[in-house]
Amino acid sequence: MTAQPVEPTPGMPAKTLAGIRAALPKDQRAAFDQQRDALDLADLSTVATFRDKWWGRAVAALDSTLEADFDAGMAGELEIVPGWDLAAGR
Numbered sequence: 463m464t465a466q467p468v469e470p471t472p473g474m475p476a477k478t479l480a481g482i483r484a485a486l487p488k489d490q491r492a493a494f495d496q497q498r499d500a501l502d503l504a505d506l507s508t509v510a511t512f513r514d515k516w517w518g519r520a521v522a523a524l525d526s527t528l529e530a531d532f533d534a535g536m537a538g539e540l541e542i543v544p545g546w547d548l549a550a551g552r
Contacts, residue, residue: 481520482494482513482517483495497516
């Protein structure tokens with residue numbers, strides 16, 4: 463079995479500083495810039511946390527229904543399908 467290259471999903475922002483920043487709403491870019499400029503690049507955990515936080519915001523900005531679903535979920539108004547017991551029948 464050989465590994466296949468991971469191709470970016472069309473329309474998704476690249477996981478680069480420039481790609482993330484370009485996909486952010488204009489009102490979030492100053493906060494992104496401020497946090498980016500204060501980032502300690504020697505702390506890889508912090509760098510990954512920064513990337514994941516802002517990439518998530520960039521992705522959410524692409525689809526307004528995601529923000530609406532998040533708000534509904536936080537308000538307890540989102541219909542969620544109950545899970546099932548994966549060990550059932552064993």
